[in-house]
Amino acid sequence: MMNLEFPCLDARLVPAEKVVANDYNPNKVASPEMKLLKLSIKLDGVTQPIVTYYDEDKGQYTVVDGFHRYIVIKNKFNSDKIPVTVIDKPIDERMGSTIRHNRARGTHQIRGMSDIVLELSKDGWSDEEICNKLGMELDEVIRLKQITGLKEAFADHEFSKSWEEYEEKREKAMEQQKLFKLEE
Secondary structure, eight states, rough: OOOOOOOGGGGGGEEEEEEEEEEEOOOOHHHHHHHHHHHHHHHOOOOOEEEEEEETTTHHHEEEEEEHHIIIIIIIISSSSSEEEOOOOOHHHHHHHHHHHHHHHOOOOHHHHHHHHHHHHTTTOOOOHHHHHHTTHHHHHHHHHHHHOHHTHHHHHHOOTTHEEEEHHHHHHHHHHHHHHHHH
């Protein structure tokens, strides 16, 4: 049996001014869904705390998941307290957590996702790790890398020999064309 952690059981109310957005979340919520979120909180209350990372140096809670709930609680209900749970993970793992939460719920912006895939690649994540940790297929990771720019995204990628084989076949075909022209 797998040993699960339950940070949700350690929820706490913190001052709203100590909670800040992260700078990498590609998730966007349309206006009708924001209205629905507000209605949901109005009718049901806050049923889920905001997942955060506590930055001791800054004395702030950075949102990992729940940014839109946080905005609604703070701005639409003018709450000076925000319910949070805290996960203690390095930035690359927090980015992964954000994406998993978003993908489990719905859609997100492609450009933002491609930037994150590139950032995780720069942090040393292999394509396989990105697939496994973000719940993506390999072709999706490759497409997202292509959006950010091929040179940088594929800097450490090991390519198959198929291009060399293609070049060899192409050269042979060109030689045969030359011979064919000489025979005419």
